Amino acid sequence: MASGIGGETKTAERAAAASRGGLADRPLGVAAVVVVLLIAVSLPFIMSGFRLFQFTQVLTYSIALLGLNLLTGYNGQFSLGHGAFYGIGAYTTAIMIDRWDIGYGWTILVAGIVCLVVGFLFGRPALRLEGLYLALATFSLALAVPQILKYFEHWTGGSQGIVLSKPKAPFGLRLTEDQWLYYLTLAVTIVLFVLAWNLLRGRVGRAIVAIRDNHIAAEAMGINNARYKSVVFGVSAAYTGIAGALSALAIAFVAPDSFNILLSITLLTGIVIGGFATISGAVYGALFVQFVPNWAQDISKAAPWAIFGVFLIVFMYVMPRGIAGFLHLVWIRLTASAVSREQGR
Amino acid sequence: MDILVQQVVSGLATGGIYASLALALVMIYQATDVVNFAQGEMAMFSTYLAWSLLQAGLPYWVTFLATVAIAFVGGLLVERIVIRPVEGQPILTIVIVTLGLLVIFNSMAGWIYSYIQKPFPSPFPPKPIKIGNIVFGAHDLGAIGITLVVLTLLFLFFRFTTLGLAMRAAAQNPVSSRLCGIRVSWMLALGWGLASAFGAIAGMMVAPVVFLDPNMMSGIQLYAFAAATVGGFTSPMGAVVGGFLVGVTENLVGTYVSFIGTELKLTVALAMIIIVLLVRPTGLFGRTTVRRV
Numbered sequence: 001m002a003s004g005i006g007g008e009t010k011t012a013e014r015a016a017a018a019s020r021g022g023l024a025d026r027p028l029g030v031a032a033v034v035v036v037l038l039i040a041v042s043l044p045f046i047m048s049g050f051r052l053f054q055f056t057q058v059l060t061y062s063i064a065l066l067g068l069n070l071l072t073g074y075n076g077q078f079s080l081g082h083g084a085f086y087g088i089g090a091y092t093t094a095i096m097i098d099r100w101d102i103g104y105g106w107t108i109l110v111a112g113i114v115c116l117v118v119g120f121l122f123g124r125p126a127l128r129l130e131g132l133y134l135a136l137a138t139f140s141l142a143l144a145v146p147q148i149l150k151y152f153e154h155w156t157g158g159s160q161g162i163v164l165s166k167p168k169a170p171f172g173l174r175l176t177e178d179q180w181l182y183y184l185t186l187a188v189t190i191v192l193f194v195l196a197w198n199l200l201r202g203r204v205g206r207a208i209v210a211i212r213d214n215h216i217a218a219e220a221m222g223i224n225n226a227r228y229k230s231v232v233f234g235v236s237a238a239y240t241g242i243a244g245a246l247s248a249l250a251i252a253f254v255a256p257d258s259f260n261i262l263l264s265i266t267l268l269t270g271i272v273i274g275g276f277a278t279i280s281g282a283v284y285g286a287l288f289v290q291f292v293p294n295w296a297q298d299i300s301k302a303a304p305w306a307i308f309g310v311f312l313i314v315f316m317y318v319m320p321r322g323i324a325g326f327l328h329l330v331w332i333r334l335t336a337s338a339v340s341r342e343q344g345r
Numbered sequence: 346m347d348i349l350v351q352q353v354v355s356g357l358a359t360g361g362i363y364a365s366l367a368l369a370l371v372m373i374y375q376a377t378d379v380v381n382f383a384q385g386e387m388a389m390f391s392t393y394l395a396w397s398l399l400q401a402g403l404p405y406w407v408t409f410l411a412t413v414a415i416a417f418v419g420g421l422l423v424e425r426i427v428i429r430p431v432e433g434q435p436i437l438t439i440v441i442v443t444l445g446l447l448v449i450f451n452s453m454a455g456w457i458y459s460y461i462q463k464p465f466p467s468p469f470p471p472k473p474i475k476i477g478n479i480v481f482g483a484h485d486l487g488a489i490g491i492t493l494v495v496l497t498l499l500f501l502f503f504r505f506t507t508l509g510l511a512m513r514a515a516a517q518n519p520v521s522s523r524l525c526g527i528r529v530s531w532m533l534a535l536g537w538g539l540a541s542a543f544g545a546i547a548g549m550m551v552a553p554v555v556f557l558d559p560n561m562m563s564g565i566q567l568y569a570f571a572a573a574t575v576g577g578f579t580s581p582m583g584a585v586v587g588g589f590l591v592g593v594t595e596n597l598v599g600t601y602v603s604f605i606g607t608e609l610k611l612t613v614a615l616a617m618i619i620i621v622l623l624v625r626p627t628g629l630f631g632r633t634t635v636r637r638v
Contacts, residue, residue, distance in 0.1 A: 078437060080382075080444070125623050131436045132380055133622055136570055139382065143567045144615040151608050261563065265444055272441055301460070305452035312445030316438050317430055 036283075040186055044179040052178050053250060054290060059185040060247040062286035063192055065270040066279065067239025070196060072268075073277035074205070075232045076212030077123075078131060081138030082240050082267045084145040085115050087259030089241030090248035094162040095155050104167045104249055108188065111245035112238045119237020123230040142264040149256035161255030164248065185246050192239060197279055199235075208232055209277075240267075262305070269308045272315050275322025284323040347479050352596045358485035359554075359568075360592020361492030365547035366569035367576065367584040368499070369540035374578045376516040376536040377432075379439045383446035385566030387423070388544030389559060390450045391416040392552050393458050395545070396465060405468045409549060413542045420541025424534040432530070454559040465552035488550045495546060496585060499539075503581075512536060564611055568595065571614040574621045577631020587628065591617065 043055055068082045089111040096107040122141070129137055149156050156162065169180035199205055210218040211225055219225050248254050266289050274285025288311075293304030319326050366384060373381045381387075395412040403411070427446060431438050469487035473480045503509035514522040515532035523529050548562065555561050568591055576587025591614070598613055621628060 072437070076437075078440065080440075125619065129622055129626070132378075132440070133626065135436075135440055136380060136574070137619055137622060140567055140570060140615045140618050143563060144611040147609060147611045151612075262448070265448055268441065268444065300456050302452035302456035305448045306456065309445040309447070309449035309452065312448070313427060313442050316434075316442050316445070320438065 037190075044175075044182050048176070049178065052182055054294075056178070056182045056185050056250045057247065058283075058286045058290045059182075059189045060243045060250065061267075061270060061289055062282045063189055063246070064240045064243035064267055065274060065282040065285045066193065066196055067236045067243065068267050069271045069274075069277065069279075069282055070200075070208075070239065071232055071236035073271060073275075073281075074200065074212065075208050075229065075236075077229060077233065078135040079138045079236070079264075080135050080261075080268060081140070081142035081145075081264050082236075083259050083261065083263030083265075084138075084141045085119060085237040085240040086244035086247075086263060086267070087145055087149065087254075087256075088118060089115050089244030090254045090259070091149065091156060091162075091244075092241070093245040093248045094164055094254040097164055098157075098162045099155065108242055108245045108249075112242040115241025115244075116234045116238035119241075120230055120234030122237070123233025127226050127229055139261070139264075142261045146256040146260050149259065156256065159256060161253060164252045164254075166252050167249065181250050185250065188242065188246060192242065193279065193282075196239075200279070204228075265308065269312055271322070272312055273322055275324030275326075276320075278322070278324035278328075281322050281324035288323075348600070349597075350479050351481070352600050353593055354479075354481055354489075355485050356593035356596035357589055358482070358488045358592070359551075359595065360572075360589035361489050362547045362551045362565065362588075363568045363572040363592050364585045364588025365492055365495065365543050365550075366565060367572035367588045368496070368581055369543040369547070370569060370573045371576075371578055371581050371584040372536050372540045372543075374573075375581070376512070376533050377428075377439075379436065379443070380570075380578075381446075381537075381540070382440065382443040382566075383450060384540065384544055385562030385569065386447045386450035386454075387416070387420065387541050388548035389562040390454055391419070391541070391545035392465065392548035392557060392561075393454050395549055396458075396463060396552075396557055399466065405466065409468070412545050412549065416545035417538040417542040419538075420544075421534050421538035423541070424537035428537070429530070429534075432533075451559050458559070460559055463557040465549075465557045467553035484553060491546065491550060495543070499543075508535075564614075567611055567614045568592075571617045571621075573628075574618050575628055577628025579627065580630035583628055583630030586630065 044052055047055075064082065064086055067085075068079060071077050071079055071082075092111040092114045093104070093107040096102040096110060097104055102110075150159050166177040166181065168177060169175040173180065175183070200208070207218065207223045207228055210221070210223060211228055215225055244259075270285030270289045271281065272285075273288045274281030274283070289308075292307060292311075296303040296307045315322065321328070366388065369384050369388075370380055373379060373384070391412055394415055395408050398408040398411055399405070423446065427442060428439070431442050467484045467487070469483040472483060474483055474486060475481075503513060511522070511527045512532045512535060514525070515527050515529040516536070519529045522532075547565070551565060552561065555565075569588070572587040572591045573584050574587070575591055576583025576585070578584075594617070595610060595613060599610060
């Protein structure tokens, strides 16, 4: 059927096979998700203050990484400029709260919609750009965005940025601001992960992967490449924008220079480390990009980036499917006999 | 009118720098179908090495030649050690590896030399040159001159030497070249070396203008992308013309379109890239590649 690169096709088939099974056939997977969720829910009672804030950041990163992975991992479209959408989302929230005094809950939604539209509009002409040229266009976008943000000083506060105040917990809940933000982010993360999982396991998901593996064959089978690709671009941008909005609330500050090309490279590093075309990879990647630079910072200001660079290259050599792919491989080795019996090989 | 001529000349000067870097990008693209996103950072790092040599007391032109030589060997080694293992892999893989190089070079420069800006000397006298009513910066004229000399040398190398011919052949048809006994993989490495040497020259020419700092090349690399896109990634000549064209456009737009000024310069490059890719993806001089499916 598809004549793409062998490895990718096989993974796609495996993913499709796994997704067809649904929840009931994967008790261990469900158990793992439940355990992770329990840990996630209880975190605010175990740690507080800065630690908790770091985990809020992990959640926002994982949303952004899931968005980027939808586009690059599943749909095969490069984006070296997703930091731009992260920035647009963050600024949408900040401007709406600061200038127009709108409730922060709405701003998250609006940030998602704004990025959906911008991503769709950017994705539309990008349809004509193949691989490398798309990488180039998105890379340029990432380089140009901080300057554009500074230019519209009237709204964005120029290079000074915008300072926000952290939202308080509603309905008289007895939570600190950090705890409330954490739960809010966790709730949004869960909703978006379930949405993505649902999107990818059905017909739409197969179409998205088919376009990546062989767009001509996909077109021949009646998949509207143009529509799918630009919609995926929009959805991916929306995820990243929502992540940006949540991080703006958590940090309570936005400045143009935090949305530079290095942010885009950070996001790309996240999906490389976590694993292309996997949902769980977003979480591994988010943990990596949040905590590794923190530890490396103790060595030198430049060390985090050096480590990112080395990891990018080394992962491409030895673990091109990232941590998720590696764990999957280990799992297959461990259960080899059971799997082969099941599949009748 | 005088302002116009001055702006055009200084546009040509920066354009020459864009042209050198764009040519470096195009050389690698032609040989391997990959854009080296680390090209600018490699150039920046070479310029830092030149700074170290100058601090050690070497005269400028000795430093210049030494840096070009070191950059050549460095580029060669990077290809052999880092790029070789992913030769023939999907484009995404190679792009990610070059991005890895980008952050590594950037952070190494910051680590070794700190993020504080350093002045970098120009080999040309600071006194402006006056022709008629128009004043030209000596560095601008010198940079244009050096670019032209280097371009001529490169043209002669590719046109009249066996090695140049072998490199062109390896880029155009690797399989047949291999059958003729050309060591294609080494030709690619040579291409990386030459590209890196070119980048080093661009870096040393631009550092006196923008000051030396680990992030000095990011904007210039964007303009080099624009230059290569305008000229066409498949045409070295196009990259050179594109470089000069982009440099002049940048300066004229910055001077005469008031709302852009210097603050939106990068956006101009972004717009140029996207417009060219939409209207004429092969660029002005590029050839359309026909692919069998």
